[in-house]
Amino acid sequence: MKRVEHEAKREVTFSKRKKGLFNKASELCELCGVEVALILFSPHLKPFTFGHPDANKILQRCLTERDDHSPGLTRRNVFHRINGVREKHNESLKRLEEEEKKSKNKKKWYFYWRVLVG
Amino acid sequence: MKRVEHEAKREVTFSKRKKGLFNKASELCELCGVEVALILFSPHLKPFTFGHPDANKILQRCLTERDDHSPGLTRRNVFHRINGVREKHNESLKRLEEEEKKSKNKKKWYFYWRVLVG
DNA sequence: TGGGCTATCATTAGGGA
């Protein structure tokens, strides 16, 4: 698994795999009757979401519901639990993304939601 | 695609497909260098998340980037343009942190993170 | 819940439109 360098191909790959990922998420919902929220940003930073029963509900819960054993969704918490390998990997991906972002105009983001289910 | 009725089988299916879904999400990150957040609740309501670069960041962005015309993550699709993302984002993050402090100890979820690959 | 194993079925890459 390596990053697809050719831009056009990367976008096609993204589009195809996003569809596949949404399908898988949908199947999981149907098969097991569970709640799923999925958010992703395209190479052009377009956001896409999938949610069952409704992405909003799930996200809100994640940000507010917890118990004493878990400090909730904080940046600290996240990085605490990520192991070194993953972290390094993320770092390099982040740098790649930064380079991409620089070549775009940040202030022209188009932001929209697509809730497929619910 | 129909719900798996037998409980034990449903749980096994969930476990296996969750793994597959996380792998797919991970592959999408690697191949296309994009941001992904994935949250799901098992049949027993255990939460699992996957995130790149970090689920928290993506979720907060989704909950805080909005304008006066849209109350945030609503069920219906939201379509709008964001300007001055950085400043708004930072302001909102502060508010979110305060709200999080207030809501501590309120609920009873068992919350934990599982970062797949690595 | 998750890991291993395997036959079978589903999905993806790649090319073209």
Place this chain on the structure above:
DNA sequence: TTCCCTAATGATAGCCC
């Protein structure tokens, strides 16, 4: 971005631990 097509690759169900 999406759809069609095909070969090749990858994922899942079912069974045991």
